[in-house]
Amino acid sequence: MEELRKLEQLHTTLTFMQSHNFVPSSTLDSNRFIANLILLLLQPCGELNLDMKFRLLSEYLPKISVSFLEEASQWIRFETDERDYQEVNDPSGKKDCLPLQINHEEVAMVGLEAMERANSTLEDFCRSYFMFHGVDIDSPLMIFKYFPVLAFTESYIYQLDGLNEKILSIPTEGDTSLAKEFEKMNYQCWAETFANMLEKDPFRPLLNVLELRGLLNDRIREEFRSGEEYWALERKLCRALTHKMEISIKDVMRAIHLKSFDYRVLNLLLYQLRGQEVNDLHMEFLSVSEFLVEISDDLFDYEDDVLENNFNILRMFVKIYGPAAAPAMLAKYITDAEERYDNLLKTLDPQLSSKYQRRCEEATKEGGKVSGHPLGTWSIPPVIVNEDLYRSNCLNTE
Incomplete structure (x- = not known):
């Protein structure tokens, strides 16, 4: 997590440099060096403010020669794996100039942005899933009894999902060399770092928290593994x-099918929080419903x-079956899922069935969607045959 945070800061700094036409070189390494220097100057260091740091840099930079650096390299054991400061011990106890001596990969933390992004999912989960647990959605006491664990878990998932999205993001096409550098960074540095993070078990800090509270079981662990598998498939595809x-x-x-793993995690956690056995019939029904909702969302968000x-x-079906056959093939999968949904x-x-259908109707109206099940009508948008041309045209119209 810490390595990804550093890469995100680097990416933001490079974007800032580009916005100020501050692109000193055409090489990725040179620009990354300058970006890292800017980040170093921005790091807190005792009582030094930016003006004092700038004066120190102006005073001492002319005194630093190549020979000085070569001699310094003999005195200082320099690690080249870019894990700056992580293993440094400060015997004086003064850590003002160093990041907090915390192994961030072992501590489950969420940011405000992740919490804000998770909010709509949490609202939908409470309104759509609490009824399967007999929990009154109109009772604040009941909601906030379970909300802290559910909110923290979903926010943590969204935080990781946001990092995964950065890997997938396509850099803006243009004539600047920095745009090309972003592409290299997104598809090489970010991808490699995130892959390394997956090998280290990205959900481990969160699982530790849940385990300490007696909420973790094998089924929940399996759903978290499904999340890792989904992100890997998303990147691959x-x-x-x-x-x-x-x-x-x-x-x-x-x-x-894996995409809604977070809803299943929350649902299984709610069973644990309430000390109840999992209702497999409800889980099966909701799994089919989640599948249809994911397709509906994908059609709504296609462009x-x-x-x-x-x-x-739909993007994937266009690639596999071609633009002409893709809508019909997707409609077949929808029809099969609808039949299974209706049977379940x-x-x-009957009371739960009626209540859930009313909730689906509410969600469809609130989302402004014209596609959905079982209360809306499916509408597959016109397919985009040439995605590169579509992106280019959208960029030129901005």
Whole structure:
């Protein structure tokens, strides 16, 4: 997590440099060096303010020669893996000039932005899933009894998802060399760093928190593994589209089924929080409902997902089946899922079934969607045959 935070800061600094036409070199390494220098100057260091730091730099920089640096390299054991400061011990106890001596990869933390992004999902979860637990959505006491754990968990997931989105983001095309450098950074540095993070188990800090509270079980662990698998498939499939490579329908359908893993995590956590056994019939029904909702969302967000290079089932079907056949093939999957949904809906308690259908109607109206199930009508948007041309045209009209 800490390495990704540093890369995000570097990416933001490079963007700032570009906005001020401050691009000192055509090479990625040179620009990254200057960006890192700017970040170093911005780091807090005791009572030094920016003016004092600038004066120190102006005074001492002329005294630093190549020979001085070569001699310094003999005195200082320099690690080249860019894990700056992480293993430094300060015997004086003064850590003003160093980051806090905390292993951030071991501590579950969420930022305000992640909490804000998770808010709509949490609202939908409470309004759509609490009824399956007999929890009154109109009772603040009941909601806030479970909300802290649910909110923290969903925010943590959104935080990781946001980092994954940065890997998938397509840099703005243009004549500047920095735009090309962003592309290299997104598809090489970010991808490699995130892959390394996945190997270290990105959910481990969150799992530790849940385990300490006696909320973790094998089923919840499996859903978190599903989340890791979804992000890996999303990167694989979206990169394949970017590089005009073939993709498989097996990977696409696996990804769309995994995509709602966070809802299943929250649902299983709610069972744990309430000390209740999991209702497998409800889980199965909601899984089919989640599948249809994900397709509905993908159709609604299709154009945006093309622009941002996000996973979208229609994008994938266009690649696999071609623009002419893709809508019909997707409609077949929708029809099959609707039939299964209707069959499972009949097995629910009539009162719960009626309540859930009213909630679906509310969600459809609130979202302004014209596609959905079972209360709306499906509408597949016109497919985008040439995504590169579409992005270019959108860019030129901004």
